[in-house]
Amino acid sequence: MNYDLPWNPQRIEQRIGRCHRYGQKHDVVVVNFLNQKNAADVRVFELLSEKFRLFEGIFGSSDEVLGAIESGVDFEKRIAAIYQECRHPNEIKAAFDKLQLELSLEIDETMTAARRKLLEHFDDEVREKLKMRHAQSTAERGRFEELLMTLTRHELDGSAEFGTDGAFVLNESPDPATIPAGKYELPRRSGESHLYRLGHPLAEWVVTRAKSRALPAAAIEFRRSAYDGKVTVLDELVGKAGWLSASLLSVDSFDRREDHVILVAKVDGGGLVDAGALPRLLRLPAVVVGDADIGQDIESALRSAVQRRRADIELGISERNARFFEEESTKLEGWADDLKLALERELKELDKKIKEVRRSASAAMTLEEKLAVQKDVRTLESQRNEKRKRLFDAQGDVDRRRGELIEQVEAKLRQQTTFEELFTIRWSLCA
16 A cells, blocks of 8 residues: 555556565555645646556556656656646646656657567467456456446436447536536546546446435336347347346445345246346346236245345355354464474473483582582573473463454354345346
8 A cells, every 4th residue: 555656657566566476366456545635646646547547457558658658758857846846736737748748759659669579578378368367357347337337328318418439428417516517438538538437426426326216116128139249148038028136135244245136037937047147138228118016926936036045145155254264263273383383392402401411410520510510400490491381371372362263253253234125127038
């Protein structure tokens, strides 16, 4: 976690590199705090993150920008000069605009060469793995952005004009004080538009509005032909109809909150639909064709299926928590064993020394020599007694820590569960 954003892009990479190494099994998340009230800080972040896309990813602009910024322009000194010399927002803007233009020209000249050199020095296997990882992360981000834009289209219908490239123009702001009207893009591609993302006040307003809407039972017709993608998992459902319910299960345990959307669906005259197909079904274009009145038998069947899914989720969480407790217990026992072995090894060494010193006492010729040997024996025995006491105290410390671990786990296992029925629909799927 960085409490300041380094001006030098290479230093950002160095900070990340201190945490992330080859063979890393877990993702490394770097958090930079940004003073949004400081115009210069905001512009530095905009320059690094949005103009040069410094944090974009593998083989993105960031990989080429890193080697280009410092080679022709002393980036860090230029940024420092702006902080020292510019005091008014207009001065800051003009200085950063000039720096951005110079850097853009410098980067454009080296970008192609940097990419070629990077690819030439990686063998095919490494290159393909990196490209695959980048493609997967881009696909996940694209799916998330698609869901956000779909929700936004629905909630802003009538107050915004939408294009086909993830851009829209907000004509009427729901809250002019915090949400400006104008052009929005996801992701942003021009400096004149607002960057639309989940944390933006407009997106938060959209999500809050959608979550607070009452959803009475309705008849929904899904149309596969209106969907651009391929959904073979839904082939067997074409021409069929049934009922579908969505519920939200939230579980607070082990200092974390988990939200699980439970989807269950039933086919008329048949059984339950495979749970893996339901998210794909809900992504299809659909129209409301009327109201729906669910019968008691259908409602009971759906509720039973939901309860089974809920029980499976809670069991999975409990099993995961049990594994966590087992891992922590194993760590504690391992620490105790290491401590015990170390102390026992030291005790054996002291016993050996005491025997050797006592044998030397019998060989002593004078009283003075025998007294000196006995003093050495008493010193070693005192050390041995201290080691034995430490071994006893260590066992007590292990018992104390084990008790604390049990108490902590018991406290965290007090799950707080909330359950909410989101909606129930009468569904049908046409070709």
